[in-house]
Amino acid sequence: MAKIIVVTSGKGGVGKTTTSAAIGTGLALTGKKTVIIDFDVGLRNLDLIMGCERRVVYDFVNVLNNEANLSQTLIKDKRVNNLFVLPASQTRDKDSLTLEGVERVLNELAETFDYIICDSPAGIEKGAQMALYFADEAIIVTNPEVSSVRDSDRILGILQSKSRHAENGAMVKEHLLITRYNPARVADGEMLSVSDVEEILAIPLIGVIPESESVLKASNQGVPVIHDEESDAGNAYIDAVKRLLGEEVDFRFLTAPKKGILKRLIGA
Amino acid sequence: MSNDCFRLKGSVLTTFILELHDDSDEFGQQLKNKVDATPEFFQQSPVIIDCSKLDPTTTDINYSDIVSVCRDNGLQPIAFKYHPDLDLSAVKPTKLAVIEHNSKQTDKAPAENPLLPANDHSPKIINKPVRSGQQIYAKDRDLIVIGSVSGGAEVLADGNIHVYGSLRGRALAGVTGNHKARIFCSSNEAELVSITGHFLVSHSHDTATWKKPAQFYLEDDTLHVVSL
Numbered sequence: 001m002a003k004i005i006v007v008t009s010g011k012g013g014v015g016k017t018t019t020s021a022a023i024g025t026g027l028a029l030t031g032k033k034t035v036i037i038d039f040d041v042g043l044r045n046l047d048l049i050m051g052c053e054r055r056v057v058y059d060f061v062n063v064l065n066n067e068a069n070l071s072q073t074l075i076k077d078k079r080v081n082n083l084f085v086l087p088a089s090q091t092r093d094k095d096s097l098t099l100e101g102v103e104r105v106l107n108e109l110a111e112t113f114d115y116i117i118c119d120s121p122a123g124i125e126k127g128a129q130m131a132l133y134f135a136d137e138a139i140i141v142t143n144p145e146v147s148s149v150r151d152s153d154r155i156l157g158i159l160q161s162k163s164r165h166a167e168n169g170a171m172v173k174e175h176l177l178i179t180r181y182n183p184a185r186v187a188d189g190e191m192l193s194v195s196d197v198e199e200i201l202a203i204p205l206i207g208v209i210p211e212s213e214s215v216l217k218a219s220n221q222g223v224p225v226i227h228d229e230e231s232d233a234g235n236a237y238i239d240a241v242k243r244l245l246g247e248e249v250d251f252r253f254l255t256a257p258k259k260g261i262l263k264r265l266i267g268a
Numbered sequence: 269m270s271n272d273c274f275r276l277k278g279s280v281l282t283t284f285i286l287e288l289h290d291d292s293d294e295f296g297q298q299l300k301n302k303v304d305a306t307p308e309f310f311q312q313s314p315v316i317i318d319c320s321k322l323d324p325t326t327t328d329i330n331y332s333d334i335v336s337v338c339r340d341n342g343l344q345p346i347a348f349k350y351h352p353d354l355d356l357s358a359v360k361p362t363k364l365a366v367i368e369h370n371s372k373q374t375d376k377a378p379a380e381n382p383l384l385p386a387n388d389h390s391p392k393i394i395n396k397p398v399r400s401g402q403q404i405y406a407k408d409r410d411l412i413v414i415g416s417v418s419g420g421a422e423v424l425a426d427g428n429i430h431v432y433g434s435l436r437g438r439a440l441a442g443v444t445g446n447h448k449a450r451i452f453c454s455s456n457e458a459e460l461v462s463i464t465g466h467f468l469v470s471h472s473h474d475t476a477t478w479k480k481p482a483q484f485y486l487e488d489d490t491l492h493v494v495s496l
């Protein structure tokens with residue numbers, strides 16, 4: 001049985017696409033056959049972060065409109081076996097997305113894939129609702145600041161009222177992923193702490209990804225950050241994937257690196 | 269998600285009711301004082317102007333002025349509630365909606381309210397958190413929320429409201445006029461609490477109960493908050 005996981009946030013620019021690429025890649029690296037779907041029709045971002053933008057021929061909307069079939073459209077990842085991307089179209093309008101169409105495509109993917117990751121567009125309107133409607137699980141991507149947490153709360157409300165599972169009286173399994181976490185700024189009271197966010201949203205924590213320059217570098221190179229073994233963000237995503245698969249892993253990168261005595265003396 | 273141009277949906281909207289007692293020149297200043305005390309709270313709030321308490325024999329009420337005073341103070345008047353004896357033609361130019369004052373409903377004495385306590389109106393129980401943007405209304409009964417009520421969420425009941433998590437959003441009890449309705453919560457972090465329209469907003473709260481278990485009740489037309 002394929003698991004459908006939506007990566008969503010409400011607020012824009014918090015790290016959904018970065019997370020979809022990292023988690024999707026991470027799952028594939030453990031041997032799970034995984035496809036990442038870009039639901040952000042009109043923007044197209046996932047293919048850039050996955051580094052496959054030059055290989056896009058057909059897109060999600062073509063499949064929905066029966067202009068291409070899945071095997072023509074899915075892009076196989078160059079680095080990882082078992083990993084595929086279903087790109088969004090940059091030009092077509094969002095109205096091509098219908099629940100019936102999306103359901104048909106998901107059902108077809110579910111026949112061969114273990115994990116289907118849906119990279120949601122920002123907002124709480126139709127596009128985001130379409131991306132989450134069929135989800136079995138949801139990764140709620142949140143930055144440690146009030147407006148992002150408030151939007152995550154809203155999307156959780158929608159998830160548990162306007163998704164297929166909710167309409168059938170069941171629950172969508174919820175996971176909290178806090179990203180762009182900067183422990184130094186948390187210590188200075190400029191950002192919410194992990195426990196602040198957990199307390200407000202009251203869902204299980206699956207990962208804390210530190211704010212890291214390696215993320216920008218990774219997107220510029222089109223290599224998901226989880227491939228970067230040197231990177232704290234990449235390692236934090238590896239931990240998150242393990243927790244998603246049910247492993248218990250201690251949280252890392254929650255505190256600021258201690259300044260050495262010399263640095264403190266010279267005030268650096 | 270069909271292609272229909274619209275969908276009509278039922279909804280409960282919380283608005284302020286501005287009950288005019290006297291159409292005098294002081295109205296503008298008094299309203300300004302009230303709004304200035306908690307400006308962000310009143311920001312663009314919809315408001316219904318209730319003229320049913322005005323003396324029905326007065327003829328020279330300038331409704332357009334009343335509307336402008338409200339707008340100048342950042343409120344959005346949406347309708348007039350009027351006394352059946354009041355002259356309606358004067359309201360027309362304001363283009364606002366008019367709602368007939370239903371004396372039966374609002375003048376009901378709390379002691380006669382058959383709804384509380386009542387055996388055949390079991391409480392509405394919500395087993396999960398009430399999230400931002402959600403609104404839950406327990407009609408003719410109490411409301412019990414097992415989880416928290418998020419900031420930006422709203423819970424309403426004709427009866428009492430119990431929140432066994434943190435109350436961070438808005439809670440309005442006794443919305444149809446039961447003055448005996450109360451609100452209880454395990455942690456008081458509310459944006460707004462109201463019983464029969466008497467309300468408190470967060471920074472006007474008694475700080476002693478902030479983030480602590482608390483109870484809200486009405487006494488002598490004043491909303492009180494005490495620790496539990």
Ligand SMILES: Nc1ncnc2c1ncn2[C@@H]1O[C@H](COP(=O)(O)OP(=O)(O)OP(=O)(O)O)[C@@H](O)[C@H]1O
Pocket residue numbers: 009011012013014015016017018019040045120121122179180181209210211212213215216219233
């Ligand atoms: N852990 C991180 N550290 C530093 N920068 C990050 C991190 N995560 C994401 N970013 C940056 O934040 C920006 C937004 O990321 P991303 O595109 O993944 O967000 P999104 O939620 O998908 O946005 P949208 O709502 O527009 O789809 C990018 O520039 C990305 O490089």
Ligand SMILES: [Mg+2]
Pocket residue numbers: 016017018040045119120121
């Ligand atoms: Mg994105």
